[in-house]
Amino acid sequence: MSDHPVVSQFRRRTLRPIDASAGREQLEKRVNVKKLVSAVSIVAASALVLSACGSGEGSDSADDYLGCLVSDAGGWDDQSFNQSSKDGLDAAKDNLGIQTSEVESTSDADYQPNVDTMVQQGCNMTIGVGFKLEDNIQEAAEANTDLNFALIDSTFSDADGKPVTLDNAKPLVFNTAEAAYLAGYVAAATSESGKVGTFGGIQIPSVTIFMDGFADGVKKFNEENKKNVKLLGWNKEKQDGSFSGDFDNQSQGQELTKQLISQGADIIMPVAGPVGLGAASAAKDAKDVKIIWVDSDGYKSTEYGDIILTSVVKQIANAVEDTIAEDKDGKFSSEPYVGTLENEGVGLAPFHDFDDKVPEDVKKKVEELKKQIIDGSLTVESESTPK
Amino acid sequence: MTTDISPAAPSATPPPSAEAQPDKEPNLLQEILSGSWLVSVLAIVVALLVGGVLIAVSNAEVVEAAMNIFAAPGVFFSTLFSTVGDAYSALFRGAIFDWDARTTERAIRPLTESLVSGTPLILTGLGIALAFRSGLFNIGGQGQVILGATIAGYLGYALHLPPVVHMLIAAIGGMIGGAIWAGIAGVLKARTGANEVIVTIMLNSIAGYLLGYLLKQSWFTHTDSANPQSRTLDDSSQMFLLLPPPFRLHFGFIIAILATIFVWWLLERSTIGFEFKAVGANPHAARTAGISVSKVTILVMIVAGALAGLGGAAQVLGTEFKLTGGISGSIGFDAITVALLGRSKPLGTFLAGLLFGAFKAGGYLMQSQTGTPIDIVLVVQSVIVLLIAAPPLVRSIFRLPTPVLKRKEA
Numbered sequence: 114m115s116d117h118p119v120v121s122q123f124r125r126r127t128l129r130p131i132d133a134s135a136g137r138e139q140l141e142k143r144v145n146v147k148k149l150v151s152a153v154s155i156v157a158a159s160a161l162v163l164s165a166c167g168s169g170e171g172s173d174s175a176d177d178y179l180g181c182l183v184s185d186a187g188g189w190d191d192q193s194f195n196q197s198s199k200d201g202l203d204a205a206k207d208n209l210g211i212q213t214s215e216v217e218s219t220s221d222a223d224y225q226p227n228v229d230t231m232v233q234q235g236c237n238m239t240i241g242v243g244f245k246l247e248d249n250i251q252e253a254a255e256a257n258t259d260l261n262f263a264l265i266d267s268t269f270s271d272a273d274g275k276p277v278t279l280d281n282a283k284p285l286v287f288n289t290a291e292a293a294y295l296a297g298y299v300a301a302a303t304s305e306s307g308k309v310g311t312f313g314g315i316q317i318p319s320v321t322i323f324m325d326g327f328a329d330g331v332k333k334f335n336e337e338n339k340k341n342v343k344l345l346g347w348n349k350e351k352q353d354g355s356f357s358g359d360f361d362n363q364s365q366g367q368e369l370t371k372q373l374i375s376q377g378a379d380i381i382m383p384v385a386g387p388v389g390l391g392a393a394s395a396a397k398d399a400k401d402v403k404i405i406w407v408d409s410d411g412y413k414s415t416e417y418g419d420i421i422l423t424s425v426v427k428q429i430a431n432a433v434e435d436t437i438a439e440d441k442d443g444k445f446s447s448e449p450y451v452g453t454l455e456n457e458g459v460g461l462a463p464f465h466d467f468d469d470k471v472p473e474d475v476k477k478k479v480e481e482l483k484k485q486i487i488d489g490s491l492t493v494e495s496e497s498t499p500k
Numbered sequence: 501m502t503t504d505i506s507p508a509a510p511s512a513t514p515p516p517s518a519e520a521q522p523d524k525e526p527n528l529l530q531e532i533l534s535g536s537w538l539v540s541v542l543a544i545v546v547a548l549l550v551g552g553v554l555i556a557v558s559n560a561e562v563v564e565a566a567m568n569i570f571a572a573p574g575v576f577f578s579t580l581f582s583t584v585g586d587a588y589s590a591l592f593r594g595a596i597f598d599w600d601a602r603t604t605e606r607a608i609r610p611l612t613e614s615l616v617s618g619t620p621l622i623l624t625g626l627g628i629a630l631a632f633r634s635g636l637f638n639i640g641g642q643g644q645v646i647l648g649a650t651i652a653g654y655l656g657y658a659l660h661l662p663p664v665v666h667m668l669i670a671a672i673g674g675m676i677g678g679a680i681w682a683g684i685a686g687v688l689k690a691r692t693g694a695n696e697v698i699v700t701i702m703l704n705s706i707a708g709y710l711l712g713y714l715l716k717q718s719w720f721t722h723t724d725s726a727n728p729q730s731r732t733l734d735d736s737s738q739m740f741l742l743l744p745p746p747f748r749l750h751f752g753f754i755i756a757i758l759a760t761i762f763v764w765w766l767l768e769r770s771t772i773g774f775e776f777k778a779v780g781a782n783p784h785a786a787r788t789a790g791i792s793v794s795k796v797t798i799l800v801m802i803v804a805g806a807l808a809g810l811g812g813a814a815q816v817l818g819t820e821f822k823l824t825g826g827i828s829g830s831i832g833f834d835a836i837t838v839a840l841l842g843r844s845k846p847l848g849t850f851l852a853g854l855l856f857g858a859f860k861a862g863g864y865l866m867q868s869q870t871g872t873p874i875d876i877v878l879v880v881q882s883v884i885v886l887l888i889a890a891p892p893l894v895r896s897i898f899r900l901p902t903p904v905l906k907r908k909e910a
Binding site for chain 2: 181186188214215216217219220221222223225226227229230231233234244245247248267270272273274275315316317318358496497
C-alpha cells in the first residue's frame with residue numbers, strides 16, 4: 114500500500130516542514146491530507162464490509178422448477194395484464210410449490226436484457242407479457258430449445274407479420290370479443306340515455322378486440338329490439354375511435370370520459386388498464402354514469418365497485434398458472450391457448466350491486482347469447498381475433 | 501484564450517522545470533481533494549449505504565428479522581448483510597463481471613452490456629452538454645432521439661443496400677433527423693427569441709405522437725402486423741458487432757468514442773467551438789466581439805440534435821432493430837442527467853454515460869436475482885447520482901468526524 118505513488122506523494126507532502134512564507138495555505142493543505150486519510154480509511158472500511166457481504170450467494174438447487182415472468186413497460190401495478198400475469202405466477206408459486214423469478218421492465222430497451230437474464234438463470238419457463246416482448250421471446254426460444262417460453266396477448270410472427278409457430282413457445286391469447294359482446298348487449302339494454310361509450314389506451318389488437326365485441330353487442334341489441342342505442346368512441350367498420358394514447362395517464366382517461374359523458378353516454382367501457390381509473394373517477398363525479406371494467410373484476414380490484422355495472426374478465430392469471438402447471442408435469446405444448454367463453458378464459462363478471470337493476474329478461478338473453486357463442490351458432494368476429 | 505472561458509482546460513504554458521516539481525505536488529493534491537474523483541467515490545459509498553437501508557427496508561425477510569431483533573439479533577444482522585450484500589453483488593455482477601456465470605463469455609459480458617446501455621446515453625448526453633456549454637437548455641433530447649431513431653430505422657428497412665453502406669446511410673439519416681428537430685428549436689430561438697426550453701419540450705411531445713401515428717400506417721411500417729411496430733431492420737443496416745454473440749457490443753460504441761473526441765476537439769480546438777463557448781459565456785460580449793449569436797444558436801442546436809439523433813440511431817440500429825412507440829425509452833431525459841453529471845465536458849459526459857449504462861445493465865440482474873423491486877433499484881441509482889451531483893454535501897458529510905486529525909494534533 115505504501116508503495117502506491119499517490120500515497121507516497123501524500124506522505125512526502127505531510128513530512129515536509131512548513132515554510133513560513135507559505136503559512137496558512139500550507140497548513141490548510143496538511144489538514145486536507147489528514148482529512149483525505151480519514152476519508153480513504155472510511156472508503157476502505159466500507160468497501161471491506163461490502164465485499165464481505167458480497168460473497169454471499171443465493172442457493173438454487175438444480176432440480177427445482179423455475180417459472181419466470183417479464184413485464185412490459187406497464188409494470189406489475191398496471192391493474193391490467195401485467196398484474197394479472199403476476200397473480201398467476203404467484204398462484205403457481207403457492208399451489209405448485211415452484212420457484213419463481215420476475216422482472217419488471219421500465220422501457221422497451223429493457224426487454225432483451227430482461228429476457229436474457231431469465232434465460233441465464235435457467236428458467237424452465239419464461240413468460241413475456243404483451244406483444245412488445247414478441248421478438249425477444251421468439252429470439253430466446255430459438256436460441257434455447259431446451260427451455261420453454263410463453264407470450265401473453267400475442268402470437269408469434271415473422272418480419273412480414275405472417276404467423277409462425279415455435280416448438281418451445283406458447284402464445285396465450287384471449288378472444289375477449291366474445292365477453293365484450295355480452296357486455297355490449299347489457300350496456301345497450303340498460304342504458305337510459307340511449308348512448309354508451311368506450312375508449313382505448315393504444316390502438317392495438319388486444320385493446321380493439323374489446324371494442325369490436327362491445328360494438329357488436331350493442332348492434333345485436335339494436336337489431337333485436339328495434340332500438341337505436343348509439344356507441345360513442347369506436348367505429349368498428351372504420352376501426353377508428355378514441356384513445357388516450359398510453360396506459361399511464363389517468364387524467365387523460367378522465368378527460369375522455371368527461372367528453373363521452375357530455376355527449377350523453379351513461380355507460381362507459383375504458384379499455385386502458387390504469388387509465389380506466391381516471392374514467393371511473395370522472396364517472397363517479399357525474400350522476401348516474403356506470404363503468405364497465407375490463408381485464409379483472411373491477412368490483413373487487415378497484416375502489417369504484419358501486420359504479421361498476423360489470424366487467425369483461427380475461428383470466429390471464431389462470432392461463433399463466435395452467436401453462437406453468439402443464440410444463441412442470443412435462444405436458445408442454447406450443448399449441449396456442451385461446452381464452453374463450455367456452456373454456457372460461459374470458460367471461461362477464463357478476464353484476465354485484467347492480468344485480469337487481471338489470472332486468473331478468475336481459476340476464477336470460479345474455480345467458481342465451483353466451484350459449485350460442487359457445488355452441489358456435491353465433492360467432493363474434495373481430496379483425497383482432499387471435500388466429 | 502481558451503482557458504479564460506473554461507477554467508478546467510489544461511494550462512497552455514508549463515512552468516519552468518526547476519520549479520515544476522514542488523509546484524506540481526500541491527496542485528495535484530489540491531486537485532484530488534477539491535476535484536471530483538474522491539468526492540465521487542465518497543458519494544458512491546454514501547449512496548450505497550443509503551441504498552442499503554432502502555434495500556433492507558423493502559425486503560420482507562429483513563423486516564421480519566427486524567421484528568424479532570431482540571430475540572435473535574444475530575439473525576437480523578446476518579439477514580440484513582446477506583440481503584444488502586446480495587443486491588449489490590448482483591448489481592456488480594450485472595454491470596461489470598459475473599463470477600457466477602456458466603461460461604467465460606458470460607462472465608465478461610456484463611461489462612460489454614454496460615457499454616451497450618451507455619452508448620445512446622453518451623451520444624445524446626454529448627448533444628445536451630454541447631448545448632449547455634453554449635448557454636442553451638436543450639431539453640429536447642428525447643424528441644431528437646425519437647426523430648433520429650425514426651429516420652434511421654425507416655432507412656434501415658425501407659432501403660436495401662450493401663452492408664456498412666446501408667448502416668452508414670441509416671446512421672447519417674438519424675443524424676439529419678435529430679439535426680432538423682433541434683434545428684427547428686434553434687431557428688425559432690435565433691429568429692423569434694422563442695424560449696428553447698419550451699420549444700424543445702413541445703417538440704418532444706410532437707415527436708412522440710408523430711412516431712405513434714407513423715407506426716399505425718402500413719406504408720411506413722412495411723409490415724402487416726396489427727401491432728404498432730415496424731418491420732425488423734435489414735441485417736445490412738444493423739450496426740455490426742464488435743464481438744461475436746452472445747455479446748451485443750456494437751459499432752455504435754466506437755461512434756460514441758469518436759463523437760466524444762469530436763466534441764472535445766470542437767469545443768477546445770476549433771474556432772467555431774470557441775464561438776459556441778463565447779456565446780454561452782456572455783452573448784452580449786460575443787455579439788460585440790463580432791460573433792453572430794443567431795448563427796451560433798442555430799448551429800449549436802443542429803450539432804446537438806445531430807448527436808442526439810445519432811444516439812437514437814445507435815439504439816435502433818444497434819440493439820432494438822425495429823421501431824416501437826417506446827424506442828427512445830427515457831434516453832433523452834437520462835441524457836440531461838448524464839450531461840450535468842459529466843459537468844458538460846465531453847470526457848465527463850462519456851464517463852457519466854458509462855456509469856448510467858452500468859447501472860442499467862446491473863439493474864436487470866439485481867432485480868431478477870435478488871427480487872429487489874425495480875423501483876428501489878432506480879431509487880438507489882438516483883441517490884448515487886444525487887450525491888455525485890452535490891459535492892458540497894458529500895464534503896460536509898465527511899468533514900464532520902475528524903478523529904484522525906485530533907489524534908495527530910494531540
